[in-house]
Amino acid sequence: MAKATIVSAPGKVLLTGGYLVLDRSYKGLVVAADSRFYTIVRSISDVVSVSDKPVVRVKSPQFLNGLWEYEVFASDVAQITLRPVESSQAKNPYVESALVNALEVAMSIVPTFHAKLGNGLEIQIVGANDFYSQREQLAHQSLPLTTESLKSLPAFCPTLTNISSVHKTGLGSSAAMITSLVGAVVSHFDAVQLPKRSERPTEGAASDGMRLVHNTAQVAHCLAQGKVGSGFDVSAAVYGSHSYRRFSASVIDGYIEKQKTPASVPSNGILSVIDQPSNTWDNEIEQFALPPRFNMLLADIDAGSSTPKLVSQVLAWRKANAEEAQVLWSKLGAENSALEMHMRELASVAASDINAYNTVVDALAKENAALWSSSLPATNDGKKRRGSPIRDLFMSIHQSFQRIRGHLREMSDLTNVPIEPEEQTRLLDACLEVPGIIMAGVPGAGGFDAIFCIALSDAAREQVEGVWKSWTEMAVAPLLSRESNAGISRIESESDVPGLSDALHSISEQPTQ
Numbered sequence: 001m002a003k004a005t006i007v008s009a010p011g012k013v014l015l016t017g018g019y020l021v022l023d024r025s026y027k028g029l030v031v032a033a034d035s036r037f038y039t040i041v042r043s044i045s046d047v048v049s050v051s052d053k054p055v056v057r058v059k060s061p062q063f064l065n066g067l068w069e070y071e072v073f074a075s076d077v078a079q080i081t082l083r084p085v086e087s088s089q090a091k092n093p094y095v096e097s098a099l100v101n102a103l104e105v106a107m108s109i110v111p112t113f114h115a116k117l118g119n120g121l122e123i124q125i126v127g128a129n130d131f132y133s134q135r136e137q138l139a140h141q142s143l144p145l146t147t148e149s150l151k152s153l154p155a156f157c158p159t160l161t162n163i164s165s166v167h168k169t170g171l172g173s174s175a176a177m178i179t180s181l182v183g184a185v186v187s188h189f190d191a192v193q194l195p196k197r198s199e200r201p202t203e204g205a206a207s208d209g210m211r212l213v214h215n216t217a218q219v220a221h222c223l224a225q226g227k228v229g230s231g232f233d234v235s236a237a238v239y240g241s242h243s244y245r246r247f248s249a250s251v252i253d254g255y256i257e258k259q260k261t262p263a264s265v266p267s268n269g270i271l272s273v274i275d276q277p278s279n280t281w282d283n284e285i286e287q288f289a290l291p292p293r294f295n296m297l298l299a300d301i302d303a304g305s306s307t308p309k310l311v312s313q314v315l316a317w318r319k320a321n322a323e324e325a326q327v328l329w330s331k332l333g334a335e336n337s338a339l340e341m342h343m344r345e346l347a348s349v350a351a352s353d354i355n356a357y358n359t360v361v362d363a364l365a366k367e368n369a370a371l372w373s374s375s376l377p378a379t380n381d382g383k384k385r386r387g388s389p390i391r392d393l394f395m396s397i398h399q400s401f402q403r404i405r406g407h408l409r410e411m412s413d414l415t416n417v418p419i420e421p422e423e424q425t426r427l428l429d430a431c432l433e434v435p436g437i438i439m440a441g442v443p444g445a446g447g448f449d450a451i452f453c454i455a456l457s458d459a460a461r462e463q464v465e466g467v468w469k470s471w472t473e474m475a476v477a478p479l480l481s482r483e484s485n486a487g488i489s490r491i492e493s494e495s496d497v498p499g500l501s502d503a504l505h506s507i508s509e510q511p512t513q
């Protein structure tokens, strides 16, 4: 079998900065998940009978009808057009956009592109189970909706449905999929270098490769979505956890508009957008990691919300109420920055004295976070005792995040958009009753999609999962994802990823309907 190029990219959780991060004046704190997409690219070595053109065949074995096959037409000016081999094939604009843009980049950079493309490419794409709700799969196996059941599923489990009907969990499947697909295609042509697993280059060829893949994936994602978003999800898929300031929409919106009327595309094409001087791409990435023993837990809420609808309503309110919005946006932005600063300080304190840090965590993990300040014994003269600087930082983080939630509820009230709806407030408050839960909130755009909690101990994790299990107001399904800082990476071999070979070779392909 032809040698495979494998590239992987993670999902994301936006801890702070929902809505604000759409505006370059504010930053968002995005944490990468250990749930990842994997794209495997091989050259087709056999003669393809379906066409005399090169063919790109994309398979998503987790889905019914997860097969897209295209003939590739390449113009002299490195413009790629894909034509579906079967006209009845369902469209997948995200896959198409990633392929077109990645092939254009490869063709613009690699002089031997046509020879390397040969008969075409065979591509497989799989995403970790957490990207898609496993409710149906568990019901199919008569298993309860628990972490134990989820752990018993094979990796990259079939979803038993079409891609258009699958329930997503908010981890950013389209951004992680596009990023891994773009990364795998351009790497396959040796157009760029990407870091191997656990390498985090800050300079050199791999860092340049990440920049080009990032810029290409942002363009591809915006073209597929039909609009220029904040791009934090693609950024997390490339760079892992970080605090993010978006790129100015003007960096790509001219190109996006031109792509809608292809005849007018400038002959210098995609490289003129993705390989501009670094000061043109003005996105800012500052690496970030949760402090030690901060265990991020996620749950999917069955009710669900439409993010584009929430965003358009909030932005419409902001436009109509500029002054009031400015006040709210500035105080929320300031609180988001304060939280990030406290977490960075805490991580650095932990690095300098891990024993003292662990002693504080062990004590706090046994107490309800709201009582951390009041549980300090009074001094002899009856005054409130100050905690240790480490304990104070933990308290500041808890209190700061509670203020952030307060501002989000204010945003909900003012905009009449359910960002932290009352149902979610009740659930989050119940999670915070568990000793050792330092933060509980709605990630990203909020609504009825998901919640996250940060637990300081295994006991806290188990107890909060108990709260979810017994919650009756909404169906709360645990996810298995945890934080992992890593961004895009190149994988040497299928066998390096548990379950990947089985998923690619032994999942009996799902029938087409």
Ligand SMILES: Nc1ncnc2c1ncn2[C@@H]1O[C@H](COP(=O)(O)OP(=O)(O)OP(=O)(O)O)[C@@H](O)[C@H]1O
Binding pocket: 060, 062, 092, 093, 094, 095, 125, 126, 127, 131, 163, 164, 168, 169, 170, 171, 172, 173, 174, 175, 177
């Ligand atoms: N495994 C996959 N194979 C091929 N395409 C996929 C796969 N997973 C996702 N996609 C593409 O991504 C699209 C979903 O994008 P959409 O923007 O609706 O979701 P999202 O906002 O990324 O969702 P979420 O954040 O909940 O994961 C699908 O319709 C499909 O085009």
Ligand SMILES: C[C@@](O)(CCOP(=O)(O)O)CC(=O)O
Binding pocket: 013, 014, 017, 018, 019, 020, 021, 022, 170, 229, 230, 231, 232, 307, 311, 443, 444, 445, 446
């Ligand atoms: C509301 C918004 O700021 C965040 C949406 O985050 P999520 O997709 O709900 O994780 C939109 C965006 O930044 O693209």
